[in-house]
Structure formats: structure tokens, C-alpha cells
Amino acid sequence: MVKKRLISSLVLAAWCGGVLQPAVAQQSSAPGLQSRVAGLFSSKKEDELLEPDDAFKLKVSFKNATTLVADLIPANGYYLYKDKVRFALKDASGVAIGAVNLPPGDVKTDQFFGKMETYPRPVKAEIALNRAPKAKDFTLVATYQGCHIKQGVCYPPIEKSIKMTLP
Amino acid sequence: MRINKAVRVVAALAVLAAVAAGTYAVFQKSADSAAAFTTIDGRRIAPSDLRGKIVLVNFWATTCGICLAEMPELIATYRQYQPRGLEVIAVAMPYDDPQQVRQYAAKQSLPFPVVLDQGGALARDYGQVRVTPVTFMIDPSGQRISKTVGIINFAKLRAFLDASLPVGRAS
Numbered sequence: 001m002v003k004k005r006l007i008s009s010l011v012l013a014a015w016c017g018g019v020l021q022p023a024v025a026q027q028s029s030a031p032g033l034q035s036r037v038a039g040l041f042s043s044k045k046e047d048e049l050l051e052p053d054d055a056f057k058l059k060v061s062f063k064n065a066t067t068l069v070a071d072l073i074p075a076n077g078y079y080l081y082k083d084k085v086r087f088a089l090k091d092a093s094g095v096a097i098g099a100v101n102l103p104p105g106d107v108k109t110d111q112f113f114g115k116m117e118t119y120p121r122p123v124k125a126e127i128a129l130n131r132a133p134k135a136k137d138f139t140l141v142a143t144y145q146g147c148h149i150k151q152g153v154c155y156p157p158i159e160k161s162i163k164m165t166l167p
Numbered sequence: 168m169r170i171n172k173a174v175r176v177v178a179a180l181a182v183l184a185a186v187a188a189g190t191y192a193v194f195q196k197s198a199d200s201a202a203a204f205t206t207i208d209g210r211r212i213a214p215s216d217l218r219g220k221i222v223l224v225n226f227w228a229t230t231c232g233i234c235l236a237e238m239p240e241l242i243a244t245y246r247q248y249q250p251r252g253l254e255v256i257a258v259a260m261p262y263d264d265p266q267q268v269r270q271y272a273a274k275q276s277l278p279f280p281v282v283l284d285q286g287g288a289l290a291r292d293y294g295q296v297r298v299t300p301v302t303f304m305i306d307p308s309g310q311r312i313s314k315t316v317g318i319i320n321f322a323k324l325r326a327f328l329d330a331s332l333p334v335g336r337a338s
Contacts, residue, residue, distance in 0.1 A: 154232065157262060
């Protein structure tokens with residue numbers, strides 16, 4: 001029995017070797033290219049990038065009966081685009097967004113986007129609600145997008161749906 | 168008892184070898200086995216169509232300021248080296264708005280194929296591209312030979328292309 005297990009383990013190991021071999025054989029047909037390409041671009045440590053939900057956090061609370069506060073919290077070394085921050089409501093009966101007040105961000109001039117505002121630090125967005133007296137539950141849909149400063153990469157837009165109950 | 172230990176060691180080695188093979192295979196995956204590119208004007212480019220060229224595949228998005236910042240130099244590099252055998256394919260991420268991609272491509276007169284990765288097959292095939300820009304280099308035999316996360320170092324790219332592409336090759 002033990003012998004059988006040993007033999008099947010050896011067969012598996014040999015098979016893995018077989019899998020590895022074709023991969024090695026698939027290396028560039030021009031080995032010179034592969035050595036020249038090493039370090040071709042700026043070396044970035046992709047593994048060091050945070051997961052989107054850790055890079056950009058969102059906390060929502062009520063400031064009062066008609067005002068929501070959304071805390072947008074980029075991790076250290078990350079920033080959010082102000083103009084990519086959006087809020088909407090769904091499953092909302094008798095309640096609607098009246099106005100969204102986003103604080104000013106750091107201004108930088110982008111060649112294509114022109115003047116841009118970014119949030120490299122946590123900010124509070126205030127969302128004024130118009131509500132009917134009997135309005136109760138709704139879902140806040142927040143979308144936002146940001147980048148990592150040093151690594152020079154941007155994340156996909158993030159969309160979060162948060163169920164809320166009016167106070 | 169001793170044989171049991173040997174079995175465990177061999178099994179662990181086998182698992183390690185499998186993991187190593189899988190990891191290596193992801194990076195060394197032949198571009199030929201990847202999904203075809205479909206450009207914004209509906210043209211289909213199979214990976215096999217690119218054989219014999221050095222291909223730069225750039226994952227980008229119109230919402231990525233960093234991506235747009237490197238576009239002018241990508242255009243200039245393409246214009247300079249395309250006659251010598253460079254191909255550039257700009258793959259817009261699945262979440263990008265196709266209309267915005269088309270508008271940007273037209274406004275900037277992007278000279279290389281611009282591809283919409285609707286459904287995300289390409290992002291998956293290229294090892295789960297999540298952020299942008301991410302750039303892959305594919306050698307003339309169709310093998311992916313590098314992956315760059317973040318801005319391209321164009322000085323190094325040009326040096327690489329100068330050393331790798333024949334001088335004065337007709338397009």
C-alpha cells in the first residue's frame with residue numbers, strides 16, 4: 001500500500017516535470033530578446049498594491065436626519081479623483097439626493113484631463129437628502145476611482161451599495 | 168514509518184513542482200493561446216497574425232490619467248518603430264465606456280489598433296490584469312517576454328527596440 005502511494009507520488013512528480021518542460025521549451029525563440037528585455041521598463045512591485053477595498057475605503061453615517069456623510073479614505077500613497085466620486089440612491093421610496101458637497105481637492109494639471117482635483121488624504125462628502133416624512137429604507141450607491149502615486153497605476157472604478165435606514 | 172515520510176516528501180515536492188509549473192506557465196503563456204483582439208472598428212486580429220513582430224500590448228483606460236499621459240510617447244514610439252516590425256495594441260479595459268474609447272482614439276488619432284476588451288477575456292488571458300497601465304511585450308515567436316505594471320520607461324524601450332529590430336525593415 002505504502003509502496004503504491006510512493007509509486008503514484010513519483011509518477012505525479014514526473015508528470016509535473018513534464019508540464020514544466022514544455023513551458024521552458026516555450027521560452028522566446030530569440031533568447032537574446034529575453035535577456036535584453038529584462039529590466040526593460042521601470043520595475044514595479046505589483047504584489048505591493050493593495051486590494052481595491054483596502055486602497056480606498058468608504059464609511060457612511062448620518063450627520064442628521066437629512067444629511068449623510070461619506071468618509072472616503074485613500075490608503076497612504078493612494079489618491080482618489082474628485083470627479084470620479086458619485087453618489088446615487090436605489091430602492092429609495094420618498095427619498096432623493098438633493099445635493100452632494102465634495103470638499104476641494106489638491107489641484108493638478110493633467111495634459112488631457114486639464115485641471116484635476118485629487119484626494120490623497122481622507123475627505124468627508126456630505127450628501128443632502130430630500131425626504132418624505134414616511135421614507136425609511138434606501139440603498140446608497142457610491143462610485144469612486146483612484147490611483148497609486150508611486151507605482152503610477154490606476155484602479156478600476158469601485159461601486160459600493162450600502163443599505164441605509166433613515167433616522 | 169520512514170517510507171511514509173518519504174511519500175510525504177515526494178508528494179510535497181510534486182505539489183511544489185505543479186505550482187511552479189503553473190506560475191511559470193502563466194508568464195510564459197504563448198500569446199497564440201490568448202483570445203483574439205477585436206478593434207473598435209470591428210477588425211479581428213488573431214495572435215497568430217502578429218507572428219514575426221515584436222508586439223507591445225498596452226492595457227489602458229480612458230479613466231486612467233497615467234495611461235493617457237503615456238499615450239503621446241507610445242504613439243511616437245509606434246510611428247518610429249512600426250516600419251521596423253513593432254506592433255502596438257492598446258486594449259481598453261472591460262469597464263471602460265466604448266463610446267469614450269472611440270472618442271479618445273479619434274481625437275488623439277491613435278495610429279495603432281485600439282481594442283475593446285468587452286467581457287474581460289483579454290484581461291483574464293493576460294494573467295488577470297487589474298490595474299492600468301499594464302504593458303506586455305511579445306516576441307516574434309508569440310511568447311510574452313515581459314510585463315510592466317505602471318508607466319513605461321520609454322528610453323529603455325527604445326534602446327530595446329533598437330537592439331532587437333532590424334534597421335530599415337519595410338512595414
